[in-house]
Amino acid sequence: MSADQEIKVYILDLGKLECDENWMVAMSTSGNKHHKNVLSHWIEIPVYAVLIDHPDGKMIFDLGCHPQANEGYWCEGLVNTFPFTFTENQRLEHQLALLNISPEDISTVILSHMHLDHIGNIHLFKHADVYVSRKEFEYAQTIVHASPDPNKHGAYVKADIEVPVKQYHLIDDDTELFAGIEFISLTGHTAGLFGLVIHLKNEGVLIFPMDAIYNQTVFGPPAKAAGLIYDSIAFFKSIEKVRQLAKKYNAQVMFPHDMEMFEKMKKAPDYYC
Numbered sequence: 001m002s003a004d005q006e007i008k009v010y011i012l013d014l015g016k017l018e019c020d021e022n023w024m025v026a027m028s029t030s031g032n033k034h035h036k037n038v039l040s041h042w043i044e045i046p047v048y049a050v051l052i053d054h055p056d057g058k059m060i061f062d063l064g065c066h067p068q069a070n071e072g073y074w075c076e077g078l079v080n081t082f083p084f085t086f087t088e089n090q091r092l093e094h095q096l097a098l099l100n101i102s103p104e105d106i107s108t109v110i111l112s113h114m115h116l117d118h119i120g121n122i123h124l125f126k127h128a129d130v131y132v133s134r135k136e137f138e139y140a141q142t143i144v145h146a147s148p149d150p151n152k153h154g155a156y157v158k159a160d161i162e163v164p165v166k167q168y169h170l171i172d173d174d175t176e177l178f179a180g181i182e183f184i185s186l187t188g189h190t191a192g193l194f195g196l197v198i199h200l201k202n203e204g205v206l207i208f209p210m211d212a213i214y215n216q217t218v219f220g221p222p223a224k225a226a227g228l229i230y231d232s233i234a235f236f237k238s239i240e241k242v243r244q245l246a247k248k249y250n251a252q253v254m255f256p257h258d259m260e261m262f263e264k265m266k267k268a269p270d271y272y273c
């Protein structure tokens with residue numbers, strides 16, 4: 001890949017989820033004989049998308065949550081476990097408007113995985129080419145169609161998975177999707193999660209592992225288990241893959257759901273380049 005590509009990376013703030021910290025870091029609260037009834041630690045985590053202004057066009061990596069999540073779009077179990085809050089300014093359309101663009105200006109969507117907080121605005125991109133891992137696509141299709149009960153769909157929302165797009169491009173292996181944009185397999189959190197490695201001219205390399213590594217605590221070292229894992233052996237291998245890449249490129253690892261890190265990130269209209 002060429003380091004002289006003019007790529008700009010914008011972090012789009014799409015609101016926050018609340019949840020029990022044990023979803024982020026397994027066993028983060030646990031009892032002992034003196035404290036048998038331990039209270040959960042209830043936290044807020046950021047939700048964001050990554051807009052990439054690339055010589056080949058504008059692209060978006062992940063899509064946040066559906067704006068009607070709490071009005072029946074998500075089932076009650078999901079709303080209770082992961083309450084979603086956002087301001088009008090944190091709607092995806094408003095975040096794009098900060099850059100004077102609209103969803104129609106973006107013809108390429110890249111998805112790390114198809115969970116509810118990463119695909120939720122797919123309805124705005126029916127005109128787009130969408131890149132996602134084949135394993136993720138197949139697993140998501142299977143789980144939302146195997147039962148009509150949304151409580152059996154894990155963190156997938158059937159309506160998200162069924163939105164028709166121009167074309168789904170199903171990716172099997174690590175690949176350079178566009179110049180300077182590597183799509184790398186980081187399976188474990190889900191059946192087919194992929195992350196992005198973005199090579200910038202001035203600020204070096206950014207790695208977006210998305211939910212392969214929720215936050216700094218999961219990354220460690222030592223790595224820690226998250227509360228939601230599809231394949232625990234693959235999960236830890238993927239963390240070490242990111243650690244090796246970060247070392248190789250002296251890269252910044254941009255965690256998806258780490259509020260402390262998110263507060264320090266440059267956010268649109270500011271950018272990395």
Ligand SMILES: [Zn+2]
Binds near residue numbers: 115117118
């Ligand atoms: Zn997530």
